[in-house]
Amino acid sequence: MWLPFYTIYSRSQTTCRRAAALLKLSTDHVNVSHLSHSAGLSAKTCKALQFRKHGDPSQVVQLDDVDLPPIGAKDVLVKMLAAPINPSDINMIQGTYAILPDLPAVGGNEGVGQILEVGSQVKSLKTGDWVIPRDAGLGTWRTAAVVAEDDVISLPSDIPLLSAATLGVNPCTAFRMLSDFEDLKPGDSVIQNAANSGVGQAVIQIAAARGINTINVVRDRPEFLQLSNKLKAIGASHVIKEEALRRPEIKELFKTCPKPKLALNGVGGKSATELLRHLQVGGSMVTYGGMAKQPVTVPVSALIFKDVKVRGFWVTQWKRNHSHDDRAFRAMLDELCSLIRLGKLTAPACTEVGLQEYCKALDTAMQPFTSAKQVLIM
16 A cells, blocks of 8 residues: 655656655755745755666666645654665665655655644644654655655654664564564574674664574674674674584584574575574564575475474565554554663664765665665755
């Protein structure tokens, strides 16, 4: 299900095009003193990172001046503060993601903004609130936006900016996978590949806060020891290389650590198959990503003799399934923010990049073994 259609006006075009789920554009060029709470306001100029066709992000994304439409009675004016560049954002620009917007479209599905103005009938938000998108497709790589009240949800403003900007996708994915598939108790174990990813780091920290062991699988690299120490510093119980899953030494690990009830797969291919082999009888493997771009192969023996469950998870679908009732989403955000305040959940390593430096940020985000998430600062 897509969000309602809105019309975007661009100075670089003479015609108006409709963009699904991308809402109304704006910018830091908005002068707060020039705006009022009444509807019918004339549009103000703004900036946004748009793409008019799918392809290589370095070739198709450009920084455009666009117009900000009037603030309706149930709309809010949001100044975007920070927005990360995630793999799903890149895939959407390339045209390979599960959902694709009408073009031209604004990039970015995650980020945090601050309410500058509210429409006359807005009830749940007020000026000064921090907000994040409720759903994918908002188009967060812009300096400001006029959006419907129901398209954003508030966050406390006493958490770090980068934690807020990166909260809506990876930590929510980790939280739900640890909560919804197996009844995990303190002392239980979870095994995951892509352990250094944003989701992987969130899994480590949330699991540690719950007393759950994590067996974290990463690709071999020259700085493996440094990476291992970094992941252990945020709560990882064990960090191993992919090759270790196929070696006798893994049996030694399971002499001191219970076999996992839950496997989290963000890679696919052989890596996923190896995770399956080490699950407990009746355990679950949940796939949320496919970085290897290879299919998941399930051994027949795992299905027959171990009765493993093979599931998938997409946080966008979870949010849409719960869009009629805020309570589950709100409870999750409250718990995650509580962990952040306690210092038990931190944002992944981030590099802050100005909006004007978007070309460099996109290029860096697409490199293998990227050590820091690129975050656009507005």
